[in-house]
Amino acid sequence: MTNISFLHPEFFWLFLALPLAIGWYFYKRKEQSPTLKMSSLTPFGNQTSLVAKLKPLLFVLRLLALSSIIVALARPRTVDVSAKSRVTKGIDIVMAIDVSGSMLAKDLKPNRLEALKRVAATFVEDRINDRIGLVVYAGESYTRTPVTSDKTVVLQSLKTIEYDDTIIADGTAIGVGLATAINRLRDSKAKSRIIILLTDGVNNSGTIDPRMASDIAEQYGIKVYTIGIGTNGVAPFPIGKKNGEFVYQNMPVEIDEKLMREIAKTTNGKYFRATSNKKLEEIYEEINQLETTEIEEQKYFNYDEKFKPLVLLAMLLLAIEMLLKNTVFRSFI
Structure with missing residues (x-):
């Protein structure tokens, strides 16, 4: 009964009339019974018939009937709510x-790439209704995961990204990486298409100029968010290997922030600088908030009216009252 609601609860105010009816009943009680005046009642003793004692039952039945009618007027009902959601503005995202x-x-700890992978994985998990693809680039680029709604595939692919100069030539070809990401989105039918382009250096290789690539993105209506990752000043960079382990040396951090800002501005995006793990997390959270997916939810209400049994109960109680009034309580002293 906990899920019952009332469409017209204002009818419960009628219950305030019941105490008045009870008071009126007791006030007029003697006038409702026939009386006989006699000089002495001694021959009759002090006995009251059982029928006379039960006569107030008629009034109780009427009160119960009125209470049932009041509750019925308040329209008790239960409701079963079902909801259907559909994405009305899907977003296709490529992370370069x-x-x-x-x-x-x-x-960044433990290093820039691992820090990025952790934050990007959380971002992917949060984009429940969107499609996501992965592009990796260094001196050249390739599509690691086409745009897909299968988050398991994207997360597994993201998890296994590693630096390997035997697979992809070292360097920083920002223009090539951006162009590959654009190629994954140009035929997309999504209402909104975005690229999250991340780099930690300056464009020093590749056959495509980054500014030309940003112009192409702008022509396709693709928004590019650019992220420069790396602390200010110097950082421990790998300079070679010794006994199979990387050797690190402090070197100046160089990020072409002017270029990254130009790319973002051209495509109506935004540039961010991630100087720490926390800042990187905040950047992806901000992008997550900036690019929201519109979802339309339709709710269906199935009402089950409960007033009919109360009306039937009231009619039954009134019928019983009328029957008793015209039979058992029809005539007595």
């Missing part, structure tokens, strides 16, 4: 990730 050797720098 720099995997050059400098992404192993340890100014």
Whole structure:
């Protein structure tokens, strides 16, 4: 009964009339019974018939009937709510990730690449209704995961991203990486298409100018959010290997922030600078808030009216009252 609601609860105010009816009943009680005046009642003793004692039952039945009618007027009912949601403005997202050797720098913990992978994984998990793809680039680029709604595939692919100069030439080809990401989105039918382009250096390789690539993105209506990752000043960079382990040396951090700002401005995006793990997390959270997916929810209400049994109960109680009034309580002293 806990899920019952009332469409017209204002009718419960009628219950305030019941105490008045009870008071009126007791006030007029003697006038409702026939009386006989006699000089002496001694021959009759002090006996009252059982029928006379039960006569107030008629009034109780009427009160119960009135109470049932009042509750019925309040329209008790239960409701079963079902909801259906559909995405009305889907977003296709491609994350273009720099995997050059400098992404192993340890100014972010444990290094830039691993810090990025952790934050990006959380971002992917939060984008429940969107499609996401991955592009990696260094001296060249390739599509690691096409745009897909299968988050398990994206997360697994993201988890296994590593620096490997035997697979992809070292360097930082920002223009090539951006162009590859654009190619994954140009035929997309999504209402909104965005690229999250991350780098930790300056454009020093590739055959495509980054500014030309940003112009192409603008023509396709693709928004680019750019992120420069790396602390200010110097950071421990890998400079080689010794006994199979990377050797690190402090070197100046160089990020072409002017270029990254131009790309973002051209495409109506925004540039961010991630100088720490916490800042990187905040950047992805902000992008997550900036690019919201519109969802339309339709709710269906199935009402089950409960007033009919109360009306039937009231009618039954009134019928019983009328029957008793015209039979058992029809005539007595």
